[in-house]
Amino acid sequence: DAGVIQSPRHEVTEMGQEVTLRCKPISGHNSLFWYRQTMMRGLELLIYFNNNVPIDDSGMPEDRFSAKMPNASFSTLKIQPSEPRDSAVYFCASRLGDQPQHFGDGTRLSIL
Amino acid sequence: EDQVTQSPEALRLQEGESSSLNCSYTVSGLRGLFWYRQDPGKGPEFLFTLYSAGEEKEKERLKATLTKKESFLHITAPKPEDSATYLCAVQARDSSYKLIFGSGTRLLVRP
Numbered sequence: 001d002a003g004v005i006q007s008p009r010h011e012v013t014e015m016g017q018e019v020t021l022r023c024k025p026i027s028g029h030n031s032l033f034w035y036r037q038t039m040m041r042g043l044e045l046l047i048y049f050n051n052n053v054p055i056d057d058s059g060m061p062e063d064r065f066s067a068k069m070p071n072a073s074f075s076t077l078k079i080q081p082s083e084p085r086d087s088a089v090y091f092c093a094s095r096l097g098d099q100p101q102h103f104g105d106g107t108r109l110s111i112l
Numbered sequence: 113e114d115q116v117t118q119s120p121e122a123l124r125l126q127e128g129e130s131s132s133l134n135c136s137y138t139v140s141g142l143r144g145l146f147w148y149r150q151d152p153g154k155g156p157e158f159l160f161t162l163y164s165a166g167e168e169k170e171k172e173r174l175k176a177t178l179t180k181k182e183s184f185l186h187i188t189a190p191k192p193e194d195s196a197t198y199l200c201a202v203q204a205r206d207s208s209y210k211l212i213f214g215s216g217t218r219l220l221v222r223p
Contacts, residue, residue, distance in 0.1 A: 005156070043156075043199070043213040056210070092155065093156050100146060101211065103155030 002026070004104035006092050010079070012110045018080040022105045024073055025094030033093040033101060034067055034077050049075065083112045114139045118214035125190055125221050133185040133217045135184040141205030145183050147176050150216070156199055190221045195216050203211055 005024040013019055034046040044079050048056040049069045069075040079086055087110050093101040117136045117154040123189040126132055144163050162178040162212035169176050175186045185198055197218045
């Protein structure tokens with residue numbers, strides 16, 4: 001079975017540019033999560049969708065961050081404009097009901 | 113405030129040398145405690161969920177246990193392929209989705 005698929009796996013861009021991260025959840029899963037992982041702060045929840053609807057975006061650090069889930073099989077996390085402090089590994093996870101969350105392999109983002 | 117503390121930060125073992133990783137937590141009512149394994153360059157991989165004190169779960173060389181204040185991940189006769197970062201996370205009873213993660217224990221098993 002295909003797991004959570006994220007793209008790109010690596011992204012290097014210059015400060016001020018728009019960055020779009022993509023996620024395809026596991027087929028049939030009805031919840032989707034975006035996380036950020038850094039050495040200093042560990043894994044932090046950015047936003048949670050249930051049935052394609054954003055339920056909790058309290059972890060989104062600033063208005064520069066936005067996330068969408070136009071359908072059950074696709075989500076994007078966008079940063080505009082990007083800043084060096086946004087450099088981190090961004091993970092997408094999905095789950096079905098109350099089952100455990102399953103993570104993708106992440107996008108390593110570097111903002112120069 | 114809900115909090116998860118893992119210790120030690122790093123652990124080096126010889127192959128076959130059993131040990132335990134600790135996850136201490138404070139949460140306003142526990143819905144579940146989760147253990148994940150993370151390999152370099154990969155996402156966390158689900159291992160176990162524990163729901164109540166006294167519960168134990170096993171998978172190959174790993175056994176997870178739970179008390180009212182902490183969880184242990186026991187590794188019996190580890191092999192080099194067990195080398196990874198092990199993450200613990202808690203979900204509070206008043207949340208249906210939010211996981212609070214610890215900072216992890218980096219385990220290195222030498223042949």
